[in-house]
Amino acid sequence: MKDNGMGRVLSADFFMQDDVLAISQALLGKHLYSKVGGVTTSGIIVETEAYRAPEDKASHAYGNRRTKRTATMFLPGGICYVYLCYGIHHLFNVVTGAAEKAHAILIRALEPCVGIEVMQSRRQQHRKPDELTSGPGKLSQALDITMQQNGQLLDGSQHIWIEDHGQVIDPEHIIRSPRVGVDYAEECAAWNWRFRIKDNSWTSKPD
DNA sequence: CACCGGATTGGCT
DNA sequence: GCCAATCCGGTGT
Numbered sequence: 001m002k003d004n005g006m007g008r009v010l011s012a013d014f015f016m017q018d019d020v021l022a023i024s025q026a027l028l029g030k031h032l033y034s035k036v037g038g039v040t041t042s043g044i045i046v047e048t049e050a051y052r053a054p055e056d057k058a059s060h061a062y063g064n065r066r067t068k069r070t071a072t073m074f075l076p077g078g079i080c081y082v083y084l085c086y087g088i089h090h091l092f093n094v095v096t097g098a099a100e101k102a103h104a105i106l107i108r109a110l111e112p113c114v115g116i117e118v119m120q121s122r123r124q125q126h127r128k129p130d131e132l133t134s135g136p137g138k139l140s141q142a143l144d145i146t147m148q149q150n151g152q153l154l155d156g157s158q159h160i161w162i163e164d165h166g167q168v169i170d171p172e173h174i175i176r177s178p179r180v181g182v183d184y185a186e187e188c189a190a191w192n193w194r195f196r197i198k199d200n201s202w203t204s205k206p207d
Numbered sequence: 208c209a210c211c212g213g214a215t216t217g218g219c220t
Numbered sequence: 221g222c223c224a225a226t227c228c229g230g231t232g233t
Contacts, residue, residue, distance in 0.1 A: 049214070058214070060229090069229060087227030089215050106214055137215050181214055204215095 007163030009156040015077035020103040024050040029167040034143035043110025047203045049179045050193040053102035058185035061102035073102035082150040089137030092145045108136045111202040135204040173198045
């Protein structure tokens, strides 16, 4: 366990847990950091979604489908899974569980914390504070997360890591709802695998 | 090798 | 509220 003086970097033990739904909720209130090009930025995780192969039809790895893209998800928990969505947006996921279990958590929204001015400049014309990190594509742009980070370790030795700063989210303050944009996933689309901090203004739209 | 469509966003009607 | 942007993964021929 590494400590930079601010918080504890989450260790492999945390990400290797088997219950991706529990980890998705435990990540709320944790701090996601990026250090790319020597610049540090961070935000508090306020919204997550779980994706769990093989049974989850919304997962890229549904049915344990192994391709060049999904290979990352079959690696041991504690690494980044990044992919390009709609040819434009990089979406950032945390891989969890043991090797060969393709579990992943999409980070959907952050409350900006460190390096807000840098994030604003990366967001260019969309620098309104409430548009900085209130969506999975937005937060990747703000933290400069690209395909370069796909497969990287989250242990603090690379560009992306997650810290525990002691903030605890009361389970009663977590909203559970269906995931966004997975209408194609048939019965899985109704599963309440989206988790948000109640009354937090930084979560993504739609509600 | 052609086709379909997406874990989104922002601009325009 | 509608829809284009823009690339490539996945599937089937």
